[in-house]
Amino acid sequence: MRYQVLGTTQATRPDGTPVPVGGARLRALLTLLALRAGRAVPSAVLVDEVWAGEPPADATGALQALVGRLRRTLGADAVTSAEGGYRLAADPDDVDLHRFDRLAADGLRALDGGDPAKAAHALDEALALWRGPALADLPDPGACAARWEARRLEVRRARLTAALALGEAAAALPDLTALCEAHPLDEPLQALRLRALAATGRPAEALAAYGDLRRHLADTLGTDPGPVLRAVHADLLRGDADPHGAGPHGAVTPPVPRSGAR
The missing domain is CATH 1.10.10.10 (Winged helix-like DNA-binding domain superfamily/Winged helix DNA-binding domain)
Incomplete structure (x- = not known):
């Protein structure tokens, strides 16, 4: 079963x-x-x-x-x-949630190990298991569901990182834009979008987007962009926003449960 x-x-x-x-x-x-x-x-x-x-x-x-x-x-x-x-x-492994976690771990290891093609395959398999919100039939999914949703976001970010490394920035950009709109304070995700814009021949748009992000962070959190965004900005100013240097795939993701944990 x-x-x-x-x-x-x-x-x-x-x-x-x-x-x-x-x-x-x-x-x-x-x-x-x-x-x-x-x-x-x-x-x-x-x-x-x-x-x-x-x-x-x-x-x-x-x-x-x-x-x-x-x-x-x-x-x-x-x-x-x-x-x-x-x-x-x-x-x-008979439960989709635990299978997702295993495939996600495989994909993240492959990405960290410099094999974006292998990572993309495992991460696609992992993401395909999702059909809706995690643990939708629990009366109070609470923090447990939130942790798994955070894990899903980490995996989506990693998959987009793999896409940029594979030269698929144009195909990844629509998903990146939608995710950035949904998670405006996720700096590694925003950095990926800036690199994708540059990789598709739109560096001026990437620089303008960085300015918007800087103002949004100042207005919302009272902070300046973090090191990941600043590094992308520096690369953009040099005309060297290499999509292969897309940065960490999960720098802001909280710890998640291992298989079987709540």
């Missing part, structure tokens, strides 16, 4: 046939178990998160009933009792 939590929670059989998982609480339970695929999740954690901090009077009985429904949906052996809780009988 395969499980998807990068979007609405879904389950599919090995042949690709979808398994309907009906009911918001049932999908929330499956999401929580999939996050720690192959590991026990304490009953108290499941109750607290499935019922969003407002458990029913008979929380133990309600959870047992919900687990029973999930077993009838997925198969009797899909969820086992373990160590004061329940465990999804699956390998981490």
Whole structure:
């Protein structure tokens, strides 16, 4: 069985046939178990998160009933009792979130190792797993979902870095522009856009964009551009904004959970 939590929670059989998982609480339970695929999740954690901090009077009985429904949906052996809780009988790679994290790590290593083509392949595979907001069926996705969304942004930034290194600045520019509009304070991302503009024969536009960024940072944060942006600006003034020197792919991304962590 395969499980998807990068979007609405879904389950599919090995042949690709979808398994309907009906009911918001049932999908929330499956999401929580999939996050720690192959590991026990304490009953108290499941109750607290499935019922969003407002458990029913008979929380133990309600959870047992919900687990029973999930077993009838997925198969009797899909969820086992373990160590004061329940465990999804699956390998981490059976869950799209953990598969994404593995492919992302492979791609980032390849990019750091100077192989943008290999990086692009792994990062494309990783990003293709996303179908919507992470952990969409949790009642309160909170900080956990935010960390995975930050990881996704890091991977998108890295993929665009690979594109510039491969001489694909023109193709990358529309995505870069849209991402920069959505994340105006992400300086490494903004630096990539400036380099892409220069690489597509628009250095004057890149210099104007740098000026806009400098004013925006001053007005919003009261700060000057950081070292990544300043380095790009210096290169632009010299006429040497090499897209291969695109800078760090994840300099402002916070730590993210490893497979199975929340």
